[in-house]
Amino acid sequence: MNCEFLNFFINSGAILNGHFELSSGLHSDTYFQLALIFQDHKKTSFLAEKLVEKIMKNITKKIDVIVSPAIGGIIIGYEVGRILNIRSIFTERINNEMILRRGFSIYKNENILFVEDVITTGLSINEVMLSLKTNKTNISLISSLVDRSVNNIDFGIPKISLLNFNVKNYRKEECPMCNSGNIAIKPGSRRYLS
Numbered sequence: 001m002n003c004e005f006l007n008f009f010i011n012s013g014a015i016l017n018g019h020f021e022l023s024s025g026l027h028s029d030t031y032f033q034l035a036l037i038f039q040d041h042k043k044t045s046f047l048a049e050k051l052v053e054k055i056m057k058n059i060t061k062k063i064d065v066i067v068s069p070a071i072g073g074i075i076i077g078y079e080v081g082r083i084l085n086i087r088s089i090f091t092e093r094i095n096n097e098m099i100l101r102r103g104f105s106i107y108k109n110e111n112i113l114f115v116e117d118v119i120t121t122g123l124s125i126n127e128v129m130l131s132l133k134t135n136k137t138n139i140s141l142i143s144s145l146v147d148r149s150v151n152n153i154d155f156g157i158p159k160i161s162l163l164n165f166n167v168k169n170y171r172k173e174e175c176p177m178c179n180s181g182n183i184a185i186k187p188g189s190r191r192y193l194s
């Protein structure tokens with residue numbers, strides 16, 4: 001099953017090889033550019049349906065609201081919400097803090113489903129959990145299309161993904177590509193040609 005989705009991402013051109021600085025600041029020779037899939041509604045719907053199938057097998061409580069970190073999680077969060085008929089909201093990073101804006105709210109006793117595009121370090125999810133100041137028992141499940149974390153991150157909450165693809169990340173000081181004089185690209189913030 002993992003292989004099916006790996007091939008899907010490869011065939012969609014969403015797995016880039018090179019020398020990248022991730023949004024976490026870590027360096028890697030692999031980057032998941034899922035925006036290249038999200039520009040295609042059929043491919044996005046396909047992934048959302050597959051993710052929902054897996055979500056439904058892993059939730060034990062009724063879900064009230066989907067929360068996704070911007071920007072990467074917005075489209076897939078919305079698609080999952082459309083299929084499940086649940087409202088979907090997103091958090092934004094303002095002054096290094098992940099917050100709900102635009103009048104979005106989470107009400108008392110609501111059960112939250114996290115939907116993320118790619119989990120790398122888990123930082124975004126931890127920040128969202130912190131910013132919502134919500135009791136963890138209200139977060140039912142963390143879901144993502146891709147989990148590329150090196151160590152299996154324990155959020156204290158069940159997590160599922162369509163593709164587990166462990167990729168080595170480096171701190172800049174220890175990056176072998178940097179050490180050989182190669183300049184890292186920031187795919188999320190800079191226009192470039194693959």
Ligand SMILES: [Zn+2]
Binds near residue numbers: 019172175184
């Ligand atoms: Zn590097």
